[in-house]
Amino acid sequence: MKTNGNTILITGGSAGIGFELAKQFSQLGNKVLITGRNADKLKEAADKLENVIPISGDVTSSVSTDQLLAQIKEQHPELNMVINNAGYADVYQLDANVDAFSKASQEMETNYLSIVSLTEKLLPTLLKNENSTVVNVTSIVAYHPQKMLPTYTASKAALKAYTDVLRDTFEDKLNVFELIPPLVNTDFSKEIGGENGIPPKEVADELVLALEKDQWLVPVGMSKEFVTV
Ligand SMILES: NC(=O)c1ccc[n+]([C@@H]2O[C@H](COP(=O)([O-])OP(=O)(O)OC[C@H]3O[C@@H](n4cnc5c(N)ncnc54)[C@H](OP(=O)(O)O)[C@@H]3O)[C@@H](O)[C@H]2O)c1
Numbered sequence: 001m002k003t004n005g006n007t008i009l010i011t012g013g014s015a016g017i018g019f020e021l022a023k024q025f026s027q028l029g030n031k032v033l034i035t036g037r038n039a040d041k042l043k044e045a046a047d048k049l050e051n052v053i054p055i056s057g058d059v060t061s062s063v064s065t066d067q068l069l070a071q072i073k074e075q076h077p078e079l080n081m082v083i084n085n086a087g088y089a090d091v092y093q094l095d096a097n098v099d100a101f102s103k104a105s106q107e108m109e110t111n112y113l114s115i116v117s118l119t120e121k122l123l124p125t126l127l128k129n130e131n132s133t134v135v136n137v138t139s140i141v142a143y144h145p146q147k148m149l150p151t152y153t154a155s156k157a158a159l160k161a162y163t164d165v166l167r168d169t170f171e172d173k174l175n176v177f178e179l180i181p182p183l184v185n186t187d188f189s190k191e192i193g194g195e196n197g198i199p200p201k202e203v204a205d206e207l208v209l210a211l212e213k214d215q216w217l218v219p220v221g222m223s224k225e226f227v228t229v
Contacts, residue, residue, distance in 0.1 A: 001131055001175055003211050004029035007079045009072070011035045011059050011118070012086030013052075014045040016186030017137065020200035021083060024208055026051050033076060035059070035068065035086070059086045059114040069121050080129040082122055083179075084115045084159075085137045089152035091191045104151035111155040116162060126174060133175040135207065136163045140182045140219075143226040148192060167216060175214070179207050182222035 008025050012018040013034025022045070026032050032052045036042040039056035046054040055071055057064030072079050088110035090103040119134060126132040141149055142156040160178060167176035183189055183197035198221045210218040219227035 001133060001211050001214060003208055006081045006131065006133075007031045007033070007076055008081040008083060009033045009035070009068075009079060009122075010083045010085055014038065014042040014054075016188055017181060017184060017200045017203050018083070018085040019045055020204040021085065021207065022046075022052050023049055024201075024204040028208070030081075031076070033072070033079075059118065060109045062117070065114070065118055065121065072122075072125065077125065078129060079122070079125055080131050081133040081135070082118070082126070083135040083137065084118065085135075086114075087111050087137065087139075087188065089149055089188070091148055092150070093147055094150045100151055104154065107152050107155040108158070111152070112158045112162065115159060119166065127170075131175070132173075133177065133211070134163075134166065135177040135179055136160075137179045137181065138163070140180060140223040140226060143180070143223065175216075177207070177210065177216050177218055179203070179210075180217065180219040180223040180227055182220060 008030050010018050010022050013022045014036035022032050022034050026049045033055055034052055035055050035057050037058045042054040042056050046052045055068055057068050088107055092098055094100055136159055138160045139156040141153040142160040145153045163176060163178045181203050184200055184203055185194050185197040186200060189197055203220050206220045207218055217227055217229050
């Protein structure tokens, strides 16, 4: 698919991988909408880039999502790409009394259910526009489970399965990509040795190349050891 001239929504675009994606896609000549919960941080991020529009909101809030959808319908009806990037993880190990249920609930809400909801609400817009594309950001842990991220691993495995079914369902009507980062050096990964991870730029570079080649599965760095393209 072409990597310029698109209108792209990136959830969680104020930091880390999402910010790097916003940077690269804006430089390539796309209009980019970014979301995030902290409105000041989001505006600061958008101000650093060209042609990037901040729309604050929480992906787990249906009120935020409906406001986002209304703004897209009114001001950006040509939207043809969404990158579901915002994510949440709890670092812990399964044991008695760790309250895995509440941790898993928040992870499933952010990493899986919010994407199911947003995708369904965006489908009418995506299906009527040309070159429409969904990119879901899973993780190496969906292919190589990590006991320090037990329920996060499961939430990303759920997103991976949903992404496969979405691709099969819409075949030639929707391009559906899965971006599979390894450990990346961002705020998100601080508790799990993120400083040893790859820079977010490498993730964005690989996604751009994969989009150009219509390569649906996009393992990055070490993820290539676990994912056959
Ligand atoms: N870093 C890694 O090692 C790694 C590895 C594999 C996969 N991933 C995945 O890559 C994605 C991005 O991670 P990252 O490392 O770039 O994280 P990050 O640096 O912490 O950035 C997260 C971004 O998402 C936003 N965000 C978080 N929760 C949100 C919510 N509920 N609603 C809206 N926006 C939200 C944050 O802004 P606010 O806080 O202001 O909302 C921020 O813009 C996630 O899906 C993560 O699971 C990361």
